[in-house]
Amino acid sequence: MAKKLGTQTVVLDTQPVIIGSAAIVGKKEGEGPLARYFDDIIEDEYAGEKTFEAAESRFMLNAYNKALEKSGKSASDIDFILSGDLLNQCTAASYAFRDVSIPYFGLFGACSTMSESLVLASMLIDSGAASNVVCAVSSHFCSAERQFRFPLEYGSQRTPTSQWTVTGAGAVILSKEGQGPRITCVTPGKIVDEGIKDSNNMGAAMAPAAADTIMAHLKDTGRTVDEYDMILTGDLGSFGSQMLVELLKRNGIDTKDKHHDCGTMIFDLNRQDVVCGGSGCACSATVLSSYIMERFRNNQLKRILFVATGALLSPTRIKQGETIPSIAHGVCIEA
Amino acid sequence: MAKKLGTQTVVLDTQPVIIGSAAIVGKKEGEGPLARYFDDIIEDEYAGEKTFEAAESRFMLNAYNKALEKSGKSASDIDFILSGDLLNQCTAASYAFRDVSIPYFGLFGACSTMSESLVLASMLIDSGAASNVVCAVSSHFCSAERQFRFPLEYGSQRTPTSQWTVTGAGAVILSKEGQGPRITCVTPGKIVDEGIKDSNNMGAAMAPAAADTIMAHLKDTGRTVDEYDMILTGDLGSFGSQMLVELLKRNGIDTKDKHHDCGTMIFDLNRQDVVCGGSGCACSATVLSSYIMERFRNNQLKRILFVATGALLSPTRIKQGETIPSIAHGVCIEA
Numbered sequence: 001m002a003k004k005l006g007t008q009t010v011v012l013d014t015q016p017v018i019i020g021s022a023a024i025v026g027k028k029e030g031e032g033p034l035a036r037y038f039d040d041i042i043e044d045e046y047a048g049e050k051t052f053e054a055a056e057s058r059f060m061l062n063a064y065n066k067a068l069e070k071s072g073k074s075a076s077d078i079d080f081i082l083s084g085d086l087l088n089q090c091t092a093a094s095y096a097f098r099d100v101s102i103p104y105f106g107l108f109g110a111c112s113t114m115s116e117s118l119v120l121a122s123m124l125i126d127s128g129a130a131s132n133v134v135c136a137v138s139s140h141f142c143s144a145e146r147q148f149r150f151p152l153e154y155g156s157q158r159t160p161t162s163q164w165t166v167t168g169a170g171a172v173i174l175s176k177e178g179q180g181p182r183i184t185c186v187t188p189g190k191i192v193d194e195g196i197k198d199s200n201n202m203g204a205a206m207a208p209a210a211a212d213t214i215m216a217h218l219k220d221t222g223r224t225v226d227e228y229d230m231i232l233t234g235d236l237g238s239f240g241s242q243m244l245v246e247l248l249k250r251n252g253i254d255t256k257d258k259h260h261d262c263g264t265m266i267f268d269l270n271r272q273d274v275v276c277g278g279s280g281c282a283c284s285a286t287v288l289s290s291y292i293m294e295r296f297r298n299n300q301l302k303r304i305l306f307v308a309t310g311a312l313l314s315p316t317r318i319k320q321g322e323t324i325p326s327i328a329h330g331v332c333i334e335a
Numbered sequence: 336m337a338k339k340l341g342t343q344t345v346v347l348d349t350q351p352v353i354i355g356s357a358a359i360v361g362k363k364e365g366e367g368p369l370a371r372y373f374d375d376i377i378e379d380e381y382a383g384e385k386t387f388e389a390a391e392s393r394f395m396l397n398a399y400n401k402a403l404e405k406s407g408k409s410a411s412d413i414d415f416i417l418s419g420d421l422l423n424q425c426t427a428a429s430y431a432f433r434d435v436s437i438p439y440f441g442l443f444g445a446c447s448t449m450s451e452s453l454v455l456a457s458m459l460i461d462s463g464a465a466s467n468v469v470c471a472v473s474s475h476f477c478s479a480e481r482q483f484r485f486p487l488e489y490g491s492q493r494t495p496t497s498q499w500t501v502t503g504a505g506a507v508i509l510s511k512e513g514q515g516p517r518i519t520c521v522t523p524g525k526i527v528d529e530g531i532k533d534s535n536n537m538g539a540a541m542a543p544a545a546a547d548t549i550m551a552h553l554k555d556t557g558r559t560v561d562e563y564d565m566i567l568t569g570d571l572g573s574f575g576s577q578m579l580v581e582l583l584k585r586n587g588i589d590t591k592d593k594h595h596d597c598g599t600m601i602f603d604l605n606r607q608d609v610v611c612g613g614s615g616c617a618c619s620a621t622v623l624s625s626y627i628m629e630r631f632r633n634n635q636l637k638r639i640l641f642v643a644t645g646a647l648l649s650p651t652r653i654k655q656g657e658t659i660p661s662i663a664h665g666v667c668i669e670a
Contacts, residue, residue, distance in 0.1 A: 001336070001462065001463035002462045002463045002464035003463060003464075004414070004464065004465075008438055010464040013463075050655070051655050053649070053651055053652055053655065054652075054655070054657075079339070080523065084443065086424075087649070087651070088423045088424070088649055088650070088651060089421075089423070089443065089445070089647060089648060089649040089650075090443040090647070091647070091649035091651065091652050094526060094647035094649070094660045095649075095652065095657070095660060097526055098526040098527075098528045098660040099528075100525075100526075101525050102525060103343055103523035103524060103525055104523070104524070104525060104526050104662060105442070105444070105451060105454075105455060105523065106442065106443040106444050106451070106647070106662075107440070107441065107442060107443065108419065108424065108425040108441040108442065108443045109440070109441050110424070116440060116441070119440075120440060120455065120459075123458075123459050123462045123464045124455075124458050124459075124462070126462040126463070126464065127336065127337045127458045127459070127461040127462035127463075128336035128337045128338060128348075128461070128462075129337035129338075129339065129345040129458045129461065130339075147651075188415065188438035188439070188440065189438060189439070190435075190436050190437060190438055190439060191429060191432055191433040191435075191439050192433075193433045193434075312424060312425070312426070312429035312441070313424060314388070314422070314423055314424040314426035314429070314430075315423070315424075316388055316422070316423060316426065316482075317388055317389075317426050317430065320385070320386050320388065320389070322389075322430070325429045325430060325433040327439060327441075
């Protein structure tokens with residue numbers, strides 16, 4: 001049985017295992033510093049499909065198939081799929097999984113969806129209801145830009161705090177037993193809204209949510225930052241990361257060299273013209289599913305806190321003058 | 336510990352209890368046959384807010400507050416909120432719950448979100464991670480029409496298979512102990528897509544998903560329709576309901592007088608000009624949270640199978656010529 005620890009953390013009895021994972025990315029991500037860790041790089045932004053939305057489903061399905069293959073499981077072993085994406089009506093996920101015939105739960109946590117799915121999947125495994133759960137998320141630069149900002153054809157200028165939505169998908173197979181890193185506890189996040197209205201400054205909107213979850217996690221577990229090899233946020237980017245470090249410092253937490261952000265890891269910020277770094281559900285999901293898992297396999301990591309961050313942005317509400325609520329879920333992964 | 340039964344059903348060990356529920360609806364719903372069961376009827380379609388989207392968040396928050404009050408719990412007793420809606424980026428839920436300071440999971444199951452949240456919440460309670468969970472969903476006729484079809488100002492004609500999105504919100508407080516109907520087992524649904532492309536015929540898109548889940552539930556539990564007082568679907572409407580009954584009959588299941596649909600219950604189809612009936616997340620959620628709970632309290636119901644149905648419709652993908660994937664999750668509720 002899972003147990004509540006402090007006010008917001010849940011300690012997992014089964015310690016679910018990441019028995020397989022896969023990351024499929026697009027061309028630009030395949031030119032970045034983590035290129036050699038990805039399972040596949042699809043150069044065609046349409047991925048052989050007719051639309052960007054269909055392409056995103058293709059990335060998702062490929063990541064799922066690859067993760068399943070690597071886990072040694074077959075589709076009939078999977079109890080549930082937990083999945084989501086950024087598109088209106090989570091359409092990349094719904095269309096990707098309509099033919100797999102596995103009970104499905106659609107999630108929406110914006111770019112935090114990878115950790116949202118891992119948090120829920122861990123507790124479902126602890127409940128005894130599931131032995132193997134798929135967590136899969138995707139994003140696509142072209143489908144996201146036209147939905148949240150402007151169609152690419154407009155050739156819009158990018159602002160100094162903007163980020164670049166990662167094209168790709170990450171999938172993890174979580175199991176009640178097997179070999180691999182384990183999820184030992186989780187800290188589900190609360191919605192935090194500090195009043196940011198600029199949809200080109202998602203890092204600033206999400207940093208307070210990340211700080212809130214990290215502080216809750218450390219308080220609940222009674223641990224210090226030193227007890228982690230890495231505090232890994234999802235897609236704060238360079239600007240949001242600075243804000244997070246500053247916010248934590250003001251609350252008496254020195255992150256030292258432990259904080260890293262998938263958004264600044266997946267691209268070379270000096271060379272790839274992505275301004276503040278990567279974003280999108282696939283940003284943290286592909287980095288976790290590839291590079292981070294590889295570092296666990298090589299014994300370079302013993303314990304990390306993975307905190308994917310999501311800006312629960314609605315273009316409609318932004319046009320109505322509203323601010324951007326954000327959320328971050330914490331997942332403690334150990335060797 | 337929860338236990339898998341057959342291929343798709345999960346039997347709950349704690350049998351989580353619905354200790355409180357509330358339904359807040361709009362003017363048209365308040366003129367329908369179930370008017371006297373609702374907790375509140377808000378005549379103003381803006382609910383005192385400036386936009387339809389903000390109004391929908393207001394309905395959601397009011398339903399949450401009322402359900403909490405009726406359950407005798409306070410916000411600090413709640414471990415998690417599971418919530419979603421139809422709007423792009425699930426914005427009604429995100430904005431409703433940004434100030435409550437409770438760990439939050441955003442869900443997207445379209446109009447199936449009420450049963451998706453109950454299924455997940457039941458298993459989370461069975462895991463030991465949660466004692467009290469809020470499940471809350473909303474929809475709004477005005478925000479849904481302009482997003483999925485046309486702005487109301489166009490005065491579009493309605494087609495013979497169209498349905499009317501319910502304005503309102505339903506909230507349920509699910510607890511590991513207390514007085515009230517219990518969730519004894521759940522049957523999470525698979526995504527089913529039988530090729531319907533008409534976004535004005537959601538009943539036809541969703542009926543095969545409902546049939547799939549109902550058949551899986553009966554097969555897994557070894558029960559017949561006779562062992563239920565009611566098989567209650569979410570929002571198939573009159574046309575989709577006919578299809579469901581026909582589909583089940585072809586598979587050897589006679590629903591007799593047991594099948595009812597919240598979409599045909601919430602409005603008077605002869606009098607209220609809603610064509611095939613109600614739809615939207617709030618359709619099944621408000622009927623379940625009010626009328627159905629009342630019938631349990633009066634000992635008129637002993638066991639029902641609640642199957643909220645969702646069309647995972649994306650206007651973008653429909654314009655690209657795609658079909659509508661659908662899903663339905665089954666929740667067995669017993670006195």
